[in-house]
Amino acid sequence: MIQLIRGFRDILPSDVPLWQRIEQTAVELFEAYGFAEIRIPIMEKTELFARSIGETTDIVEKEMYTFADRQGAKQKADELLTLRPEATASIVRAYIQHKMYAGDPLHKFYMTGPMFRRERPQKGRYRQFYQIDAEIFGTGSAYADVLLISMLTELLRRLGVDDTKAHLNSLGCPECRPAYRETLTAYIDARADRLCEDCQRRKTRNPLRVLDCKVTACREAMTQAPELIDHLCDACRDHFAIVTESLADLSVPYVLDKRLVRGLDYYTRTTFEIHTEVLGAQSAVAGGGRYDGLVEALGGPSIPASGFAIGFDRLAEIVAQKQPAAVPAPALFIAPIGEEARARAFPWFIELGQAGVTCDIEMGGKSLKAQMKRANRIGAAHVLIVGETELVQGAAILRDMNTKAQQAVPLERLVATLVAELG
Ligand SMILES: [Zn+2]
Ligand SMILES: [Zn+2]
Known part of the structure; x- marks a missing residue:
């Protein structure tokens, strides 16, 4: 008989009540804060992801499901299509395409749905996986970042997961990052021979990515590397201080995680992950941050934004440990x-x-x-x-x-x- 594709999964009726509960809990919470649902296509032009996620990332280099729209005929670049590997790029595209920034640029969106990456199949990793996303467009305020982090913490708490910790870092801005980048590049160049092949390639175009390489040799070489958080400009330092002070006011647990980086230039300032210890080893169930340069990089006006993505599959696994959902029985x-x-x-x-x-x-x-x-x-x-x-x-x-x-x-x-x- 024909089996499903390796790395794909069925979510069976016995699991669906749990998925529905998570989704309903998220929707209720997000809508209370004025987020509106947006539904975007599962496929986009490859170019959108190459430009937004970055050509030098593992996702774009190795993991996207990309194919030609038409077989045979000589391909033009815009006839290459990709199954979405994440949601932000499409939401930004929709925001720009429908000129939602006209009038009041402030918009809060959420969406949920499948994403596709050709990852090496392993336990708990799927090639069609699900995400819950939320994005705030039109404000550079640190409080927008706090709202996102506090929503994630509250969502998990409502689902019975109350040991979460937000890992926080600041990635600076176009004012302060270039100087840091030079300092970092000098540090990397002095140790280039010890780095893995990927980092050899990344170090010029994307040196920040060397900081979060998982290869042991790279990690050892980078232990004394200068940290971005110590090289912020005044405006970035103030922005980050509001985030941490406000989180403390709200009693949202957080830790500073200086190695939490994203390599691309339009990621700015606050970056975060939500970690939990359910399922043994501590690991991230959601991540996000500010991307003040992305709307402009994709052809829109200069409009700040920030957002997050929750790994739905993993969240479902975690919640199942805490609050298993029963299959509803008829009256x-x-x-x-x-x-x-x-x-x-x-x-x-x-x-x-x-x-x-x-x-x-x-x-x-x-x-x-x-x-x-x-x-x-x-x-x-x-x-x-x-x-x-x-x-x-x-x-x-x-x-x-x-x-x-x-x-x-x-x-x-x-x-x-x-x-x-x-x-
Ligand atoms: Zn700065
Ligand atoms: Zn490396």
Whole structure:
């Protein structure tokens, strides 16, 4: 038989209630702060991601699902398409394309959906993975960053994860970063022979990325490297101070993480990750930061923005440990015995569902014993039994599956009675 693609996954009905709870909790929280949902395409022109995520990143270099729009014909650059590896680029594109900055540039968006990266398959990593995103456009305020971090912390708390810690760093700005970059490049050049192949390539175009290389030799070579946080200009230092002071005011736990970097020029100032220790080793479940240069880099006006992405798959795994979600069970299972009873009972089933009573019915001709077995298996709270005798007597039997108590329900007021009792 045909199996799904390696690195892809099915989210089965037994897991979906948990996913829905996470999504509903996020939506409720984000909308309370004025975020509006945006829905963006799953595919974009490759160029959008190359320009926004950066040509020198692992994502763009190795991991994107890119293909030609049309086979055969000589390809033009804009006919190369990519399955979105993240959401921010598309949201920025939509913001610019629909001139949402005109009038009031301030907009808060959220979205949720699948992303695609051709990563090496490993446990907990998927090539189609899900993210929850939130972005704030049109303000450079440090408080916007605080809002994002506090929303993430609160979302996790509402989902039963209360050991979170925000890792924070500042990436500076076009005022202070160039000088730091030179200092860093000088440090790297003095140790270039000890660095991995990727870093050899990165060091000129993207020296900050050398700081977060996971290769042991690179980490050892970089232990004494100068830190950006110590080279901020006054404006960046003030901005960062507001973030940390406000988080402290709000009792949001955070730590300074000087190696938390993003290599591209339009990432500015605040950068953060939310870590938790659920599932053993401490690791990030969400990350984000300020990207004041991206809207302009993608062809829009100079408008500051910041945002985050939550790894939904991982979050679901974490929440499952803390607050497993039960598959919802119906309030009622209708068990008709015989052809005539079934014909009579089926419209009740339809009407009860329309009235909002969660219910199910036996549509085939199973025995009462088999039907009771099924009612038990799906966890129905009540069973309505109706056979020839009940039709003659004009009342069906409603059985409470917990207490085993039974009562007669007159057929002529059956739907109204059950709606009142179970709805
Ligand atoms: Zn600065
Ligand atoms: Zn390296």
